Amino acid sequence: MEIKHTAIAGTLESSDIQIMLSKIEGPTEIELESAVEKQFGTQIRTLMRTILEQYGITNVKLKAVDKGALDCTIKARLITAIQRAIDKQNDPDWEVLG
């Protein structure tokens, strides 16, 4: 599934992450800027890819500015960004969420 438009979720506060999804041609790209890149960069990217795959999102560029968010925060922010990008923020996909 392709997203409908660019969407953003999260903030730049400490322990949070700001995620922007935008449409691109070609395979999914993840651009992560993180204060904990060395320690957790790979883990964060894997988590993001997994969530995008669960929602079946393709052809997307994910830009993230991470300020040390925990996995649960990253998941929450990414799900919000996806819901906004596919205009389903008021109609969550419960099966994927479960």
Place this chain on the structure above:
Amino acid sequence: MNYAQQLKKLNLKETHYYKQWAALLAQEGIKGSSQVSVDVDGCFGIFEDQRLIATGAYQKNVLKYIAVDANYQDGKLFNDIISALINALSQQGIFHFFVFTKPIYRKSFEFVGFKLLAETALAVLLEAGDVSLQQFIAQVPRLENQSTRMISAIVMNANPFTLGHRYLVTQAAQKSDFVYIFVVSQDVSLFTTEERFKLVQKGLADLPNVVVVPSSEYMVSYATFPSYFLPESQDVIEYQTALDAQLFKKIATQLNIRQRFLGEEPFSKTTALYNKALQANLPPEVIVEVLPRLETAEQVISATQVRKAIQSGAIETIRTFVPATTYQFIKQNQATLQVRIQKGMQVDGN
């Protein structure tokens, strides 16, 4: 933000807030504007015990007037303000942001995901969001063997396209293998961006080695060169034009543009300063050549005169100034154009 701190939308028309806001900017050495109401689309502040300790504003997609009280500069409030601005803009469907700032703040913005576009001794320009300079450069049409050709460029607003513009392009086309015409994308002129772009394309359709490309937001836009569209003091124009020139040089290097042609500017002070900045900043990588304007029997052709003739309803007088395609468009849309002028569109600006 901690619990004692509160983020609020600031209405700068309220004197109470305006005074605190201006005081904070002055304290942090940022020159505020005396006409903020026209200068800013939205503004946020963070308060602690009724006292303003951080602020930031935006105009279109440009972040402005960002200041944090020196006693609180551990980076947290800065990030909070930037978050608030980005969220406010994204709710309006704006996902591409620019910021002009002093070189010392470059790192702070890079730390929240901004990328450097251009820098001079006085200022830096950064961007963030869903499109980027590299994407823009990637989609510009290329030639075969681009790196071995003599490629030149002209940036024009063409409001509207005249025989003066065409003369400039034909001169450039004779002197180079290939010419890029970048038409200014900022939509604030009498003729809309789409109209200007189409008239340029039509007016140059017979020239095989010319391609017309939208300038996007990377050349002469609200982001790179706001004073082209808004009245400003000379020092502001000078630092903005220098940044715009540096950014052009970056684009030119990647597209193998070796020369930029300019039209001689006898009328507009801003454009004259811009030409000067290009001549100072582009060489040696990009050679700048200024071409004299085309003169008809009595006078120099300028788009300003064309717009004035539309205003006064005397379009017959400028028939010899413009290509047939432009003239036809003006004739068919004269009423619409006049309505735009009556609604306040300037004819003697840019």
